[in-house]
Amino acid sequence: MIDRQPTANQPVWDNGTWTPFPSLQGQITAGTCVIGLGGTGLTVIEELLARGETVVGLDAADVAAGAAGRNGGFLLAGAYDFYHDAVRKHGRDRALAIYRATLVEMQRIAVAAPGTVRFVGSRRIAADAWEIGDCQAQMEAMQADGLACEWYDAADGVGLTFASDASFNPLARCRVLAQKAVRDGAQLFSRSPVTAVQGTRVDTAQGMVHCDRVIVAVDGRLELLLPELVGRLRTARLQMLATAPTTEITVPCPMYYREGYEYWQQLPDGSLAIGGFRDQAGPNEWSLDATPTDAVQQMLETFVRGHLGVAAPITHRWAASAGYTESGLPVLEQVRKGVWALGGYSGTGNVIGALSGRAVVAAALDQNYAAVRLLLGERWSPEVTLGTGA
Known part of the structure; x- marks a missing residue:
């Protein structure tokens, strides 16, 4: 048996100074409900606020309490596959375009959370x-x-x-994004595990969100919230x-x-x-x-x-x-009408997750699918993956 330290299951990134957001109590209304306050979810919220949307964000535990704040702190360009493998699997043009897009995204991450990134x-x-x-x-x-x-x-x-x-502090980055989101008008709630997504109504143990759309930005355990994805990741x-x-x-x-x-x-x-x-x-x-x-x-x-x-x-x-997905490509789709899923980054969610978040907002609000097709392939279409759930 190995020695268990006092900080067992606490990441080295956590300095113990954070005060969690309150839990959701009662009913609330917003244009979009974002489930998951990790790096992807907070990027989604940033994009929505930039478009003038009203946003409610929920997390079962706290900001970046999952993999977003508990990873190795790497910002690596490219997709899941090493570049030569990505060229073989996806073609040179697409592999190169994804790589270049991640380089741009890394700079955006550094600008959005000053002091957390070291190139x-x-x-x-x-x-x-x-x-x-x-x-x-x-x-x-x-x-x-x-x-x-x-x-x-x-x-x-x-x-x-x-x-x-680059290297970065993933937990500090997410906390900076969360604080900025609140200043910009988002309503964020910690310790509010979602019990059901009923159409565009989101239920928690002690509250409910009525909204026009739901974006589930959860990497690990995504299949528990959206059973349609069982077997996909x-x-x-x-x-x-x-x-x-x-x-x-x-x-x-x-x-x-x-x-x-x-x-x-x-x-x-x-x-x-x-x-x-x-x-x-x-x-x-x-x-x-x-x-x-x-x-x-x-x-x-x-x-x-x-x-x-x-x-x-x-x-x-x-x-x-x-x-994790078998292809190494993320899950990025509308699984039900008005309900989008994001996750399955196969251990590379710091940069690809942020790209995926921006892609989903462009698709859901603008019907602009270019960024989704960059990540998932030209043959992707919103009709192919849209489920029949209400």
Whole structure:
């Protein structure tokens, strides 16, 4: 049994100073009800407010209490697939357009939440000879299309450097967005789990929202709120830990290893935050439970001590739920008349989630589907995925 720290299941990003919004009590009316106050939901709210919409936002727990505030703090350009794989799967033009769109979105994230983003680049470190070859293929494809990618070979490994990527504090970013949304007129409610979405009426334990449209911006566990999506995505548990500040190593930027299954970065105070080993723990990590487990936490700690050579005490252990799709493309559609779903970012929701949020607002309010088709393909149409529910 591993030692359980006082901050078990509290992310390193949480400084303990946040006051949650009140819960929803009674009935309220708005143009749009947004369910989920993570990065995607708050981006949706930002877009709606910019269009003069009245907005109510709900969260079952609190702002960024899910994966949005409990992830590794990486802002990476591109889609779920490495660039050369995205070119193979989606075609060069679309893969390049998505990559460029994420570069723009990363800048928007930095502007919208000042002080939370550091443009320090990122690195992919190969775990074996096969992955070294895969890195070479990725570099060739990226450089051929004018995207920032350089070969990396140093004492800590061989792989690639991506100068355009960034590190950020995901929880602080969401809290900045939430506070701004309230100042701009949104009504936000924490600790208000949704019990039913009945047409465009949203029920909570102690309240109700009447609205013209509902946008469900929930990544992990999305299929619980919208049963139409069962089988379309699966919820996985992602686990992390953090150490006390250390000078034992210097990690200048976010690092991902073994095709991204392990990922770590060093925070400005010297703390090390690392996640991974989901695939090594078997089917148990396909779970709705967002509680850290001994098995994965032990693997993470062993990696920190052995591979990274860090002996600093473990100060935080936490987990989060994230939605995965078989294609790696997000769920982004109108599942019922007036009810839109967003989620299933396959562990890449910080940037793709924000893009998806803007795409849904353009589709729902403007009938502009260009951004949705960029992410999901030209053959996507609103008629194909619209369910028959009232």
